[in-house]
Amino acid sequence: MLLTVSGTVFRNYTERCSDFNRRLWMSAQDTPVTSPRRQRADARRNTESVLEAAKLAFAESGVDASMRDIAARAGVGVGTIYRSYPQRSDLIIAVFRRELDATAAEADRLRSEYPPAEALRLWAQSLAQFVATKRGFSSALHSGDPAYQPLAGQFLGVLALKVQDILDAGAADGTIRSDIRAEDLIHALSRLADTHPADPDDRAMRMTGVLLDGLISPTSR
Amino acid sequence: MLLTVSGTVFRNYTERCSDFNRRLWMSAQDTPVTSPRRQRADARRNTESVLEAAKLAFAESGVDASMRDIAARAGVGVGTIYRSYPQRSDLIIAVFRRELDATAAEADRLRSEYPPAEALRLWAQSLAQFVATKRGFSSALHSGDPAYQPLAGQFLGVLALKVQDILDAGAADGTIRSDIRAEDLIHALSRLADTHPADPDDRAMRMTGVLLDGLISPTSR
Amino acid sequence: MLLTVSGTVFRNYTERCSDFNRRLWMSAQDTPVTSPRRQRADARRNTESVLEAAKLAFAESGVDASMRDIAARAGVGVGTIYRSYPQRSDLIIAVFRRELDATAAEADRLRSEYPPAEALRLWAQSLAQFVATKRGFSSALHSGDPAYQPLAGQFLGVLALKVQDILDAGAADGTIRSDIRAEDLIHALSRLADTHPADPDDRAMRMTGVLLDGLISPTSR
């Protein structure tokens, strides 16, 4: 499902979504997602319900959650969702966007308040918490499915920028090795954090710790 | 799909597959999978085609690849697959089994030929190569879906045993930290290695390296 | 197929269909099936086609007719049928419902216009005609398959009520023996009437006549 690769899908995607994505991408450069200039009150209410419903559904069933289910939770018709989010990935992006912004902001804050190595460790925890409540998010991110391309672009674009700052600072003062790019690190961290509820609780955290130990110079541990 | 949880499914599964799994599990203890006493020539040929086709399909589309597709690739009817592998997980296990045996054996060999830290690094590469050609394998392993329980049991059982030996040896001579269990490590390594063809080629290897650096004491790097 | 007996089926059935059945059952008490408040024009058209197609298919191949076949006849997708009738039995009920209402009403009419024995004979012909065009209906009714429980409940509930009135009247004036319950009679009549096109045309009618002769006192024949 994640991996459907069909000419039609591609074409549809390109045709219909470029607008949505272009808009979103631009906004990603500098500002949080902007609402359309004027939105009818009921439309705004719907948008809100949909996002909330989708968030719950994603948390429970992963990003493959049924659209019908999401629509039902939100108390709207499926068509309403498709109108705002022509692609599933658009919905995913929208759902996670705010929290992601927070996670990105957290990177900024931590960098300014802590030495780089410390900041990195703390931020890894932020990310882990973000991912832990978003089952399937990491898989989607890694799937290579063209439908999730924008997802990867968005998330990595936003986060990598901030995290790279921390890495650079760490490289400058010698506490963090300098041969790892932020994007690769985020990928790895999100992979390690994407555990299943049935997994041992601390596995993610433990292995994340090991990874960071490998990244941070021994003297500053 | 991954998350179907129904009493009936469970019961069916147990009823119908216990033989298959028991046989497989026993064989996992010490020997490669044994063929039935006498197998018709065409049956053997088909078994081979099916495994090969499934391997390709899994590599391309992940472990959720359609049975119909696999059957078509193998040039057999779907029924043929279901006869030998009543559950999807049975097929997955069978497909990956041989290579897994090799990977497990490799762990043994490396342990006897190299110092623990070195052996671990080399073996991580084996695993990475194994996983790299098995898209979705890692996800299935982590999914928590009861259908993949046997998969997790099989693979982790076989591998963790061998890898723990390496870890223990490393703990004994102080080159590997002793607070990480083999199972957690395998999970983490398989997560990091489960990249997409479109991903930068060396990302997996680079991040795996970082993880191992965190695991292996600096003096022995 | 008729005999599938699985907890899951039961549960699913109850969960998903209770609405449909509750609605139907209530309507069975006093009024014909009511349409949903507002039905789209095409939906109404489709509902009609589906019922007509199903009726034909059931007549030709019995109530086990393939859903795909019915959908094709109706010129709709299978999903359309499943949307309105989540279970095969729901469709069967819907198909036969209108005519059944007519048959039940006929019982009322006949009772008020004819002496009981006469009314019974005439009504038996109504039922025979109803059944004759519904191959497999009687078998489904008798199958004991839980899926057809509602079918049996519906039909017998609706018909037995009316027919019992006739029987009671006949018992009162001594023209009909009083030791036979309406439900048993309906069962028997539907059995006898469930003939095959290839059977001699009048077999059903003839044997029905014999049965009624055994039920109606000789003096009033």
Place this chain on the structure above:
Amino acid sequence: MLLTVSGTVFRNYTERCSDFNRRLWMSAQDTPVTSPRRQRADARRNTESVLEAAKLAFAESGVDASMRDIAARAGVGVGTIYRSYPQRSDLIIAVFRRELDATAAEADRLRSEYPPAEALRLWAQSLAQFVATKRGFSSALHSGDPAYQPLAGQFLGVLALKVQDILDAGAADGTIRSDIRAEDLIHALSRLADTHPADPDDRAMRMTGVLLDGLISPTSR
């Protein structure tokens, strides 16, 4: 399933089975089924197991019981069944044949020992007992499915002959009405007797009684 009507089936049927059926039909005229002149001991043993297994399977699941199931019960391969009984109906006939012969013989015996009306009532009970243990037999008999043509031919041929004698005797002495043919009667009786385990126990017997009351003149009841 009962009602598959396809050109291919027809053609196959005619081509392959004529021999089997011709042989069987002839034997039906005067003698019980004859075994092939010489049958290997193991073949005879298998034939026996298959018939027994099929009988059980038919009783449990009706005449649509899975061939695989029957073969498994008999401890033989499905091919073995197909060798002896190229068509499902051939197996059904063979399975029920002996008991049917007994039922037919019973008709003879009863006719010679009782007055016609009495004999008819008693025989109806024999038939009811026969049918009661053969779920689906009656439906198959009435299905009109060409595959069951031989079944109908066989059974009705054998039974109707004997029962007609009773009817004729009853017509001669005025105790049984003379306008009903044995074949129609057998059909009707088997219909009424084909109840479901869940049905009220005595429904079949009660309604059969009513039918016979309609057939037997009041003075001789």
Place this chain on the structure above:
DNA sequence: TATGAATGAGGTTTCATTCAT
């Protein structure tokens, strides 16, 4: 603009029948 009915490809699974051994 919002709705949800309709679509239909696609999934898994079963099983009567054939045929290589």
Place this chain on the structure above:
DNA sequence: GATGAATGAAACCTCATTCAT
């Protein structure tokens, strides 16, 4: 003769997506 592996059509059902209203 006997076996049971293989076949593959066909069943049921689901759901992402479209589009008439």
